[in-house]
Amino acid sequence: MSKDRAIPHDFExxxxxxxxVGRRDGxxxxxxxxxxxxxxxxxxEKGFGRxxxxxxxxxLVADLFGTKFRGASRDTMFGExxxxxxxxxxxxxxxxxVLELARGQSEVQxxxxxxxxxCFGGMCALDLARSGADIRAAVSFHxxxxxxxxxxxxxxxxxxxxHGWDDPMVPPDKxxxxxxxxxxxxxxxxxxxxxxxxxxxTNPNAHEIGIDGVAYNALAAERSWTSFINLLEExxx
Amino acid sequence: MSKDRAIPHDFExxxxxxxxVGRRDGxxxxxxxxxxxxxxxxxxEKGFGRxxxxxxxxxLVADLFGTKFRGASRDTMFGExxxxxxxxxxxxxxxxxVLELARGQSEVQxxxxxxxxxCFGGMCALDLARSGADIRAAVSFHxxxxxxxxxxxxxxxxxxxxHGWDDPMVPPDKxxxxxxxxxxxxxxxxxxxxxxxxxxxTNPNAHEIGIDGVAYNALAAERSWTSFINLLEExxx
Numbered sequence: 001m002s003k004d005r006a007i008p009h010d011f012e013x014x015x016x017x018x019x020x021v022g023r024r025d026g027x028x029x030x031x032x033x034x035x036x037x038x039x040x041x042x043x044x045e046k047g048f049g050r051x052x053x054x055x056x057x058x059x060l061v062a063d064l065f066g067t068k069f070r071g072a073s074r075d076t077m078f079g080e081x082x083x084x085x086x087x088x089x090x091x092x093x094x095x096x097x098v099l100e101l102a103r104g105q106s107e108v109q110x111x112x113x114x115x116x117x118x119c120f121g122g123m124c125a126l127d128l129a130r131s132g133a134d135i136r137a138a139v140s141f142h143x144x145x146x147x148x149x150x151x152x153x154x155x156x157x158x159x160x161x162x163h164g165w166d167d168p169m170v171p172p173d174k175x176x177x178x179x180x181x182x183x184x185x186x187x188x189x190x191x192x193x194x195x196x197x198x199x200x201x202t203n204p205n206a207h208e209i210g211i212d213g214v215a216y217n218a219l220a221a222e223r224s225w226t227s228f229i230n231l232l233e234e235x236x237x
Numbered sequence: 238m239s240k241d242r243a244i245p246h247d248f249e250x251x252x253x254x255x256x257x258v259g260r261r262d263g264x265x266x267x268x269x270x271x272x273x274x275x276x277x278x279x280x281x282e283k284g285f286g287r288x289x290x291x292x293x294x295x296x297l298v299a300d301l302f303g304t305k306f307r308g309a310s311r312d313t314m315f316g317e318x319x320x321x322x323x324x325x326x327x328x329x330x331x332x333x334x335v336l337e338l339a340r341g342q343s344e345v346q347x348x349x350x351x352x353x354x355x356c357f358g359g360m361c362a363l364d365l366a367r368s369g370a371d372i373r374a375a376v377s378f379h380x381x382x383x384x385x386x387x388x389x390x391x392x393x394x395x396x397x398x399x400h401g402w403d404d405p406m407v408p409p410d411k412x413x414x415x416x417x418x419x420x421x422x423x424x425x426x427x428x429x430x431x432x433x434x435x436x437x438x439t440n441p442n443a444h445e446i447g448i449d450g451v452a453y454n455a456l457a458a459e460r461s462w463t464s465f466i467n468l469l470e471e472x473x474x
Contacts, residue, residue, distance in 0.1 A: 159432075165416050165420065166420075172413045172416065175413075176409045176412075176413065179402050179409065179430060179432065182432055183402065183403075183432050183433060187432060187433075188432065188433065188456070189431075189432035189433075190429060190430065190431055190432065190460070191429075191430045192427060192428075192429045192430075193416060193427065193428045193429075193430070194426075194427055195396075195416065195419055195420050195424060195425065195426035195427065196420060196424075196425065196426075219425070223427070223467075223471075226467050227464060227467070230460075230463050230464070230467075234460075
């Protein structure tokens with residue numbers, strides 16, 4: 001049913017390779033740009049992409065880290081995460097590059113794009129919305145909420161954050177702060193908080209990362225996915 | 238398609254009249270007990286009940302205030318609300334009475350009951366869950382979160398609260414407190430917060446109540462209803 005296509009691209013001299021997941025007919029469709037976790041492009045995100053294709057959308061799984069980090073260790077990837085997170089203006093340029101890459105694909109309806117990310121990728125999706133990017137929605141699955149410290153812009157994208165209440169990286173005060181920030185930016189936003197749910201809840205292999213407070217939760221994974229599909233129906237109509 | 242049936246009942250000497258909304262065939266089905274706002278049983282809740290009947294469930298719209306308050310003024314009803322809210326143990330007895338009333342109807346599958354309430358009724362639904370009541374889920378639409386001050390019980394019901402972030406009756410610290418309370422009680426809980434949304438968002442006539450911070454929001458009404466239907470599919474399977 002679906003077909004993967006590697007898309008090599010270059011961002012400020014780094015070699016990246018994103019993966020387009022779409023139907024074989026190549027028709028232009030509403031598209032979800034999926035921003036992976038700290039571990040980079042993996043079967044997890046490609047699998048989510050294939051589910052979206054079954055529902056009539058296309059997906060682009062974005063590479064933010066570069067081909068030289070494929071298969072790198074957890075420690076190496078966390079080092080890269082911290083490098084990218086330490087310069088949020090540069091990270092935003094990277095996200096804009098990914099968005100333009102998506103818009104440039106013939107299978108992508110360029111005004112029908114939702115950006116959704118996981119963990120670190122959730123923060124990246126939020127940052128794109130915070131920048132005023134012209135996307136239909138930005139969605140965070142167990143993402144980080146830390147504000148980018150860049151000048152505030154009017155947020156035109158709908159924003160939804162699916163959040164595990166026991167996520168040690170995002171305690172309740174950061175949830176409240178995100179609400180205030182998004183309201184101040186004029187956003188149409190939602191935060192869905194799940195009790196007794198940790199960080200990384202959409203990833204069946206989350207325990208392999210070996211960090212306390214990171215765990216899969218099948219119920220939260222299903223609830224957030226169902227809500228996400230409802231959102232796509234709302235925005236892509 | 239659906240049929241309304243008035244059910245007179247008596248609680249500690251007060252005459253109440255709830256309304257059962259079900260299919261004409263009279264078959265036992267999973268049932269949602271709807272707890273109205275401070276204004277008591279109205280066309281709003283009966284309309285929600287009819288939508289549930291279309292989806293294959295039954296509904297019971299519960300009268301908490303009594304027949305003598307039908308058509309009473311807003312001020313009178315707020316007086317009654319404060320009276321009921323001032324004794325949460327008595328209010329819980331009233332809610333248990335309503336639950337037993339529902340269980341006693343031949344059209345109600347007695348182990349397939351969800352209790353959902355609006356505003357004050359949302360608090361009543363939460364109170365029932367907090368008491369350890371054997372119900373499948375308790376759902377609050379723009380409900381009050383104030384804890385009842387009764388001995389904590391293990392919560393076996395799933396709990397979902399749909400909350401307008403700008404609700405002046407439920408500021409963010411009460412949202413955070415509810416999360417902590419529900420986690421401590423062992424509940425499988427969700428709180429869905431909606432940005433730029435006031436109290437009373439499911440009620441198209443909310444503005445008639447003439448209170449700042451109380452307003453209908455069509456998008457939040459639709460989102461919460463869609464999520465509620467997803468929940469019913471989850472628990473009634």
